[in-house]
Structure formats: C-alpha cells, structure tokens
Amino acid sequence: xxxxxxxxxxxxxxxxxxxSSEALQAAVKKxxxxxxxxxxxxxxxxxxxxxxxxxxxxxxxxxxVNRGNAMLTPKVVETVKGWKFTPFQQDxxxxxxxxxxxxxxxx
Numbered sequence: 008x009x010x011x012x013x014x015x016x017x018x019x020x021x022x023x024x025x026x027s028s029e030a031l032q033a034a035v036k037k038x039x040x041x042x043x044x045x046x047x048x049x050x051x052x053x054x055x056x057x058x059x060x061x062x063x064x065x066x067x068x069x070x071x072v073n074r075g076n077a078m079l080t081p082k083v084v085e086t087v088k089g090w091k092f093t094p095f096q097q098d099x100x101x102x103x104x105x106x107x108x109x110x111x112x113x114x
Contacts, residue, residue, distance in 0.1 A: 022060070023097045023104045030059070030106035036091035042112055046078040054111050055083045061104040065092040073107070083110050 031037070040055075055075030062068045070084045087108065095104040 021097065021102060023095050023102050025095060025104050025106045027107050027109060030061075030092065030104075030108060033065075033093045033095065034090055035065075035093055036089070038086055038089070040083040040086035040110055043078050043082050046076070046112070047114070049078070050114055051076055051078050052113050053079060054109055055079050056107060056109050057083060057087060058105060058107050059087055059090070061092050061095065061106065063094055063101045063103050065094045067092075068103075079110075079112050 025033075043051075053076045056073040057075075057080075058071045058073055059067050060069035060071075067088050067090050070087050072080045072084065075083065092104075094101045096102065
C-alpha cells in the first residue's frame with residue numbers, strides 16, 4: 008500500500024530562486040509600500056530587504072524580513088503580501104519561487 012502511495016504521489020515542485028529584477032518584471036500587481044507616517048515624522052530613513060515566497064499561482068505566500076528598521080518593515084510586509092506575479096516556470100513546468108526585494112525610504 009505504501010509503495011502505491013509513493014508511486015502515485017505528486018512530486019513536490021522545487022522552488023525556483025529568482026533575482027530581484029526577474030521578480031519585478033514578473034510582478035503584475037506591485038504597489039510601493041507607503042512610508043510609515045511616524046517614521047517620516049521622526050525622519051527615519053533606510054532600506055528594507057525582504058524575501059518573498061511566491062506560489063505556483065503567483066500569489067505571495069510568505070514574506071521574510073532580512074534587514075530593515077522596525078519602523079519601516081511592517082508596511083513593507085503588509086504591502087508585499089498583496090503583490091501578484093506571473094507564475095514562474097522551471098524545466099517547462101509552473102513552480103513556486105523565492106525572490107529578494109529591496110525598498111528604499113528617503114526623505
């Protein structure tokens with residue numbers, strides 16, 4: 008019985024790592040994260056780097072903050088979760104993807 012399950016189980020699609028520029032080109036919905044009003048008032052500037060996991064359908068399923076000021080990162084995470092991508096392919100098959108993204112906040 009276990010052998011049959013192994014034979015007929017759908018193989019897990021490997022995640023494709025894509026560059027930031029590839030991800031931005033494939034993004035069909037990509038609003039820029041707003042500047043946190045309190046951070047702007049406090050004149051906090053900086054960059055936020057995140058890694059996004061993209062499903063086979065092109066939806067963002069996870070956002071991991073790699074670097075950034077705690078006043079700036081929540082708006083980035085919230086906004087990027089709403090991004091939509093054209094599905095990525097690997098070896099002719101649609102697959103999930105992971106991509107780094109960087110956002111800059113300057114006064």
